[in-house]
Amino acid sequence: MNDFWKEFPIIQQQLNETCELIKHQVKIRNKEIEAALIELTYSGGKLLRPAFFFLFAQIGDEQKQDHKQLIKIAASIEILHMATLIHDDIIDDSPLRRGAVTLQSRYGKDIAVYTGDLLFTEFFELLAETMNGSDFLHTNASAMKRLLLGELDQMHTRYKKDMTISDYLRSINGKTAELFSLSCLEGAHFGHACAEVQRLAKRIGRHIGIAFQVYDDILDYTADVKTLKKPVLEDLAQGVYTLPLIFAMQKAPERFAVYLEKGATITDVQAAETAKLVHELDGVNDAKTFAKRVTEKALDDIKKLPECLGKEQLTLLTEMLLQRSY
Amino acid sequence: MNDFWKEFPIIQQQLNETCELIKHQVKIRNKEIEAALIELTYSGGKLLRPAFFFLFAQIGDEQKQDHKQLIKIAASIEILHMATLIHDDIIDDSPLRRGAVTLQSRYGKDIAVYTGDLLFTEFFELLAETMNGSDFLHTNASAMKRLLLGELDQMHTRYKKDMTISDYLRSINGKTAELFSLSCLEGAHFGHACAEVQRLAKRIGRHIGIAFQVYDDILDYTADVKTLKKPVLEDLAQGVYTLPLIFAMQKAPERFAVYLEKGATITDVQAAETAKLVHELDGVNDAKTFAKRVTEKALDDIKKLPECLGKEQLTLLTEMLLQRSY
Structure with missing residues (x-):
């Protein structure tokens, strides 16, 4: 666990327990893969999705909560996320993830395929343990499906020269916002918050997810390898045309055509040169403005939540996360 | 659907409905992948697992059965099977599957990874629809996990020069027998057969699965490309050392070392030359004897089932399947 959470001691403790559970859950007889999975769990991912889950759980009714169940659900969310990361890295042929060598570049795509699959089964096992008989089983199945359809959309629109904002939004809505939305909603639901808080949680999560992804995509055009811990302009080279490029392209499509x-x-x-053009045409600034507007929608909804420590911390985290170093 | 089932008209009808449901279930906005999945569904796979499922359901209590639920569960089983096939073909780099070009060789590994993942979500969705609240949710999660661990075991023992019978059995127990066992058990359970039939179903399925896999592995040493619809000696070349080779190796390890x-x-x-040696040292015959013994165990258990059409057809199918053209 990194020190990102030092200002959130309750969350930090819950995330530690979540990591411990994941570590326990991925124990298998293939020790090589087990080690790779444990490394991935502890390799500096912020565990944002479980964190939002716990923050929304805090807004609920602590008296009614089942602590172990909450940890398991948080773990299920992170495990689903890890599974998709591993499979994404196969598609992207990414050498690095979270600053460490990816599973597929260390062990090969074969191990990476099955390891991702194995995590899907762990996800499924945790749901069977925590929400058998609940409608949230369907909710999870649908979320997982939308997540994958988002990935497929992204793949399908690679190198698409006339990529639109709507193509982009559809893809990130599935591949990123869906899981943020589910995390917040499940936190509120299994934390026994009221129906109105659950409704807000779902929408807040979606907006946070969208803003998060837009900022992440901006980094491809602004960060350097050292701070981002991954190669820069990778998206562009791989044909993943994101919001800064799309905004800039709309202003002068003819200047991008050659690239x-x-x-x-x-x-x-x-x-x-393409990236330079994106900056010149204000693509990055426009994308920032877009992300800022979406973040504000989330913050407006957060204001509507009942007063409590969870709400304060949620505001703080959202501001920290979505207003960092830009 | 092929004409394998012409002597089993009831099963044939149920399998047709299962295929229709799968076709409906895999409808997604990416039409290319949808088409590939529909092709895979109809491309001559025998749908053995759903067939065993329906045969065991026939032994149950028809009055109590929910026809739609049974079709959905049968579809969930075949979909899980399809998902693992697609991911296996990535690992094996197989050009052909069921006589047709594999998904990964036609569309590339990227699409194959996500398409397999998508099928996992369809599997999960169908379970959420049919057995939410049932212990069988856990049963399915565990089966899926054992299936994957079997695949990982197989991968882990590739090119293992001292591969043992126990290594081999552990792998096929997971990768093949688990799903046959689950299919039979679920047929009996959701067909409302009694507890004793369910207990037998689980064991019969396991034995049928083991025998099926051993015979399938034998084909690598005996069939030609035309009848098997896939390249021969593929396992050997890919370091998957199966029972015929293991039996032969145990008799004269020094003669195999060079290969x-x-x-x-x-x-x-x-x-x-290796295959010739396997035949010379009776590896194929020994493997057949082994498979025959396991098949007999299944047939002995089938005899213990209550008299009914399902039992007769189950006997017939098991004999047809496990005593075909060797």
Whole structure:
């Protein structure tokens, strides 16, 4: 666990327990894979989704809560996230994830495919333990499906020269916002918050997820390898055309045509020139403005939540996360 | 649907409905993947697992059965099977499956990874619809996990020069027998058969699964490309050392050493020489004897089932399947 959570001691403690449970859950007879999974769990991911889950649980009714159940559900969320990360890295052929060598580049795609699959089963097992008989079983199945459809959408629109904002939003709504939304909703629901809080939680999570992804995509155009812990302009080179590029392209499509028609054969120099053009045409600033507006929608909804420590911390976290270093 | 089931008209009808449901279930906005999945559903797989499921359901109490629920559970089983096939083909880099080009060789590994994942979510959705609140949710999660651990075991023992019968059995117990066992058990359970029939169903399924896999592995050493619809000696070349080879190796390890130390660099000629040696040392016959013994265990248990059409057809199918063309 990193020190991102030092100002949130309750959450930090709950996230530690979640990690411990994940570590226990991924114990299998193949020790190599077990070690890789434990490393992934502890390798500096912020565990944001479980954190939002616990913050919303805090807004609920502590008297009615089942602590062990909450930890298990938080673990199920992070495990689903880990599974999709591992499979994404196969698609992207990413060498690095969270600053560490990815599972597929260390062990090969074969192990990565099955390890991701194994995590899907762990996810499923935890749900069978915590919500058998609840409608949330359906909710989880649908969320997992939308998540995957979002990934497929992203793959389907790779190198799409006329990529639109609506293509982009559809993809990130599935691949990122869905799980943030589920995390918040499940926190509120299994934390025994009232129906109105649950309704808000779902929407807050969706907005946080969208803003988070937009900021993450902005980083591809602004950060350097050292701070981001992953290669920069990777999305662009891999044909994942994100919001800064789309905004800029809409202003002068003809200036981008020469670069985008290169598709996967774009060189580092050409990618750098494309990025320069994105900045010049205010693509990054426009994307920031967009993310800021979405963040404000989330903060407005957060204001409507009942007063409590959870609400304060949720406000703080959302501001920290979505207003960091830009 | 092929004409394998022409002597089993009731089952044939139920399998047709199962395929229709799968076709409906895999409707997604990505039409390319949808088409690939529908092709896989109809491409000549025998749907053995759903068939065993329905045969055991027939032994149950028809009055109490929910027809739609049974079709959905049968579909969940086949969908889980399809998901693992697609991911296996990535690992194996298989060009052919069921006589058709595999999903990964036609669309690439990226689409294959997500398509398999998508099927896991369909599996999960169907379970949420049919057995929410039932202990069988856990049973399914555990089965899926054992299935994957079996695949991982197989991968872990690739090119293992001292592969043992126990290594082999552990792997096929997970990767094949688990799902046959689950299919039979679920058929008996959701068909409202008594507890004793359910207990037998589980064991019969396991034995049928083991025998089926051993015979399938034998085919790698006996069939030609035309009848098997897939390349022969593929397992051997890919380091999947199966029962015929293991039996033969145990008799004269020194004669195999020269071939097996080649690992993945074994040539077609050397693979053919290895196969010849397997035959010479009775590896194929020994494996057949083994499979026959396991089949007899299944048939003995089938005899203990209550008299009914389902029992007759189950006997017939087991004999047809496990005593075909060897």
